Amino acid sequence: MDQKPKILIVDDSAFNQEMLSEILEEQYEIIKADNGFEGLQVVEKDPHGISLILLDYYMPHMNGFEFLKIMKQRGWLSQIPIIMITAESDGEFIDQAYGYGIFDFIVRPFNVSIVRHRVENTILAHAKQKRLQYLVQKQVKEQGKQSDMLINILSHIVEFRNEESGQHVLNVRQITKVLLKKLTEIDPQLKLDNETIEQIALASSLHDVGKITVPSKILNKPSRLDPEEFEQIKKHAKNGYDILNKVPNYRNEPLMIVSKQIARWHHERFDGSGYPDGLKGSEIPISAQVVAIADVYDALTMERVYKKAFPPQKAIDMILNGECGCFNPLLLQVLKDPTVQKELKEIVQMAKMEVISDRREFLDLCTDPILTPSLRDDFAAEALDLISKRDQISYTFYSEKTQEIRFEISLDPMFLTISSSMAKKYEIPSSILDPQHDPLLLEKLGKENIDRILHEIECSKGKEDDIDFNFSTEHGGEPHWWRIILHPLYHEKDPKDVRGYLGLLLDIHSQKMTHEMLERSASIDELTGLLNKNYTQIQVKKRLEEADEMMEYAIAILDLDFFKNANDEYGHAFGDEVLAYLAKRIQGSIRKLDIAGRIGGDEFLIMLQYPGNLETIMDRIFHTISSGSYKGFPISISMGVASTEYIKRNFDDLFNVADFMLYEAKRSGRGCLKIYKGE
Incomplete structure (x- = not known):
């Protein structure tokens, strides 16, 4: 069963809480907080699980505006829409409230219809806004990747002329990013956010673009340059600026401005x-x-x-001692930081390993008959040492910089090893013997999930494929989704005998929620909030395929009598209101397990499972929907029903018979119910 959206009511008045709860609890799960502090504690526990906050202004200890300030500081205001509850109508107060970021107002005393509509509209509007933001961010990210790729291609072309591998460009970019991040910690006044840092790092890829104008024989001269050649080299800075400045259409783009600054002045x-x-x-x-x-x-x-090449520490000492020119004292302070020195050293080590990117090249060289046995042994030892260092650096880097949980399972005995950074983050040991019985792991993952992992391992014996499936854990009373991938490791002496698994645990919750949101958006009729025609058919067919043979099922098709008059006399906007009103009546007349959808202009479909007398059930539903009026327009429906008591369990057959019975109801004067009984 679908979970209700959660609404948090932050109000010190128990009367207001109860009034709002009574109005909304049928469609929403209500959480109550007596003051702003309690409200913030609720949000902190589950900021992604709350769909809306109803916030009173006048509260002890913390008023509504103070609550909004903290919500904004912690980044929650963009995630959760807020409607303010107040009796205030002063224009200055309203402007101030909107300035703090509220979505809408509800004025006391409460009007039931206004409360329901504003809550529903706010939740729907915020969901659409978040979906649009996601799509825009996705497009911007894709465009950024393409720009990144083109700049890297161009910079590698420049390096290729310089008879270098292109690694220099990548190194400068990574080093730039490390230095900038530390610089912002030391001097916050620079106000370099992550986007600006990424932009400067990307622009650094073009720092030597002007070298494309320098003759290759000078660029690649193995000996010291004479004064005339050095003057030629020095021209590459201004030439690089001129090249970029002549690029049409993009001169004033932020990335181009930074690229030109770097190209011209990186030798100042x-x-x-x-x-x-x-x-x-x-x-x-x-x-x-x-x-x-x-x-x-x-x-x-x-x-x-x-x-x-100089060793990393020697290079840093040379820069700090002024052997490479005079640099900003603040940047030299950055360079003295032990963490920065460690990261720069790792960049150098990784870069040197790129010279031989495939391990098989090491093995080929180690066994080359041209080498003497002594040289082969020395080279093999050095190669293995480099491989080991590269593995260690790579593993540490990817484990710490990504949100993947990397682990290894040994089967005999059963032993689990987890990357230290992730073990620390999730507060579990990095090494666990007998993990299927470990209390902490059972608490984090749940016994069912651990049992499933072990079951999948048992079932995969003799197969070479990876184990790959999704599962959920409980987080704040809600499911949180993960993906686990296990890759088998085999014994050296018996390549068919699995000794363990390398594993990845990926947090896919946000992707799954986004997918479900988009799927729901694609399945809902925007006007009525019911299922649309296509998704109604899908759900009914699925229900019939999975149907319990001991139960009977019925399909009812109904439409609004004289609906054309509503459009003709009052306009189409009013007609839409009538349809939305009718949809709410339909929802209120059936159970949550039943299916309701809009299948045409004023035509709706209901599918229900029933245990007893169908005629009694349908008569109740019919009279619940077909009664009264909406703003003076009489609500009268005609309904036709077909059931599996008389029709085989096939959507098309049931639909056609129900549609025929609807036609019979109309022929009988409308405003009535017709059920097919096998006549």
Whole structure:
């Protein structure tokens, strides 16, 4: 059964809480908080599970505006829409409330219809807004990936002319990002958010684009450059700026502006001794200052045609001692940070491993007959050491920087090893013996999920495929979705005997919720909130396929009598209101397990499972729906019914007979019910 959307009522008045609960509890799950502090505690426990907050303004300890301030500070206001409850009608108060980020108002004393409509409209509007944001973000991300790819291709072309692998571009980009992140910690006044940092790092890829104008024989000269050749090299900074500045249509784009700054000024120095313009101090954009250090550090630590590589610590010492020019003291402070030095060292180690990207090349070289046995042993030892270091660096990097939970299961004995960063995050040991009986793991994953994992492992014996399935754990009383992937590891002596599994546990909750939201959006009739025609058919057919042979099922088709008059006399907007009103009556007349959908203009379908007398049940439903009026327009329906007592369990047959009975009801003067009884 579908769970009701959750509404949090934050109000110190028990009377108001009870009034709102009575109005809304049929369609929503109600959570109550007596003041702002309690309300914030509820939100903190489950910020993604609350669909709407109804917030009173006048409360002790914390008023409504103070509550909104904290919601905004913690980033919850964009996730949860808020309707303010008040008796205030002052324009200044209303403007201030909207300024704090509320979605709408409900004024006391409560009007039942207004409360229900505003709550429903707010939840629907917010869901559509979030869906639109998701689609826009997805499009922007895709465009960003394409821009990233094109810039990397161009920068690699430049490096190719320079007889380098292109690794320099990647290194400078990563180093730039590391330095900028630390710089923002040391000097928050710079106000560099993640988007700006990513933009500067991406723009750094084009720092040497001007080298495309420098002759290859100078770029790749293995010996010291003479003064004339050095002057040629120095021109690449201004030439790079000119190349980028002539790109049509994009001159004023933020990424292009930063790229031009970096290309022109990444050889400037803080004391004015650099080139091409002799800028000094704050005249040099911070983007160019950071890329300058990144460029120098990578040049020192990587082997070039004219020099051997310096060790990472030696390179840092050379920069700090002023051997590579004068840099911003703030950036030198960043470079002294042990964490930054560790990250830069890892970048260098990873880059050096890219020289030989396939491990088989190591093995081929280690067994090359040209090498002497002694050289082969030395090379093999060095190769294995590099492989081990690369594995360790890669494993640490990916484990710490992603939200994947990486683990390994040994089968004999049963032993679980989890990446240390994830073990710390989820407060579980990194090594667990006999995991199927570990109390903490049972609490986190649940016995059913652990039993299923072990069952899947048992069933996969003798198969080479990965184990891959989704499961849910309980989080705040709600299901939280995960995907688990297990890859078998085999004994060296017996390639068919599985000794364990490498595993990934992926948090797929947001993707699943987004998928379900989009699926619901695609299945709902926007006007009435019932299922649309296509999804109604899908659900009815599915129900019939899965039907209990001991139960009977019925399909009813109904339409609104004289609906054309509503449109002709009052207009189509009023006609839409009538249809929405009728839909609510239909929903109120059936159970949650029954199916209701709009299948045409004013035509609706109901499918129900019934245990007893169908005529009595349908008569109750008919008279619940077909009575009274809406704003003076009489609500009268005609209904035709077909059941599996007389028709085989097939959607088309049941639908056609119910449709025929509807026609019979209309021929009999409308406003009546006709049930097929096998005549």
